[in-house]
Amino acid sequence: MADMGEMLAALLARRRSVRGFAADEVPAAQMERIFSHARLSPSNCNVQPWIVHVVSGGKAAEMRQALERAATERAEARPDFPLTQAYSGPYRSRQVDAAKALFAATGVEREDRQARYASFIRNFRFFDAPHAAFIFLPPWAGWREAADVGMYAQALMLSMAAEGLASCAQATLSHHADVVKHVLGIDEELGLLLGIAFGFEDRDHPANRTRTTRAPLAENHVFHR
Numbered sequence: 001m002a003d004m005g006e007m008l009a010a011l012l013a014r015r016r017s018v019r020g021f022a023a024d025e026v027p028a029a030q031m032e033r034i035f036s037h038a039r040l041s042p043s044n045c046n047v048q049p050w051i052v053h054v055v056s057g058g059k060a061a062e063m064r065q066a067l068e069r070a071a072t073e074r075a076e077a078r079p080d081f082p083l084t085q086a087y088s089g090p091y092r093s094r095q096v097d098a099a100k101a102l103f104a105a106t107g108v109e110r111e112d113r114q115a116r117y118a119s120f121i122r123n124f125r126f127f128d129a130p131h132a133a134f135i136f137l138p139p140w141a142g143w144r145e146a147a148d149v150g151m152y153a154q155a156l157m158l159s160m161a162a163e164g165l166a167s168c169a170q171a172t173l174s175h176h177a178d179v180v181k182h183v184l185g186i187d188e189e190l191g192l193l194l195g196i197a198f199g200f201e202d203r204d205h206p207a208n209r210t211r212t213t214r215a216p217l218a219e220n221h222v223f224h225r
């Protein structure tokens with residue numbers, strides 16, 4: 001086996017947010033494998049608080065339509081967990097850099113509000129991915145369980161990357177949580193934290209030319225002794 005450290009580094013670098021997908025569905029065996037691997041994630045007291053609903057085919061089409069309608073018709077989002085209102089300082093700079101990179105790749109001018117809106121709305125169609133995973137928490141869950149779900153989500157996206165699949169974590173897929181639960185026909189008490197669009201990358205899609213960077217280690221890490 002190749003050096004595990006190198007393999008992990010390659011995998012971490014390979015995963016990136018993809019925002020344009022081919023129509024081809026992920027084969028059932030592969031689907032089962034990626035979710036089986038993700039479930040090896042750690043969690044507080046091993047309670048495994050992730051509750052995962054995956055849409056494909058007709059259900060995916062129904063979800064896309066319902067979410068796009070809610071996003072265009074509603075004045076405000078209705079998430080189960082409050083949205084971050086505004087970033088400031090270094091967080092704002094990083095957000096702006098990532099947005100600039102995406103808009104540069106897709107040819108959207110910063111002042112072009114209409115084009116920016118159209119780009120935002122693509123979120124609710126999960127960027128035309130054939131599948132989306134919606135990740136819920138049980139009603140009693142708090143911040144610590146949300147952290148568990150974050151670990152699960154990264155493990156899932158790395159499993160996908162290892163299999164040549166593309167993904168994009170999407171907070172936007174939780175903006176209209178009531179709509180998602182209605183389409184899935186599930187308990188309204190569950191808390192929708194995020195969605196993940198996934199499938200095969202459309203290599204010709206301009207949005208997929210985007211590459212993000214990371215702050216140097218010293219910017220947000222302190223090693224004490």
Ligand SMILES: Cc1cc2nc3c(=O)[nH]c(=O)nc-3n(C[C@H](O)[C@H](O)[C@H](O)COP(=O)(O)O)c2cc1C
Binds near residue numbers: 123211
């Ligand atoms: C929890 C979470 C929610 C996200 N929500 C969205 C989203 O709604 N729409 C989107 O286009 N990207 C979303 N992203 C992707 C981030 O913008 C992306 O991870 C970041 O810019 C770093 O780029 P990379 O994933 O290509 O490395 C989200 C990422 C995470 C982890």
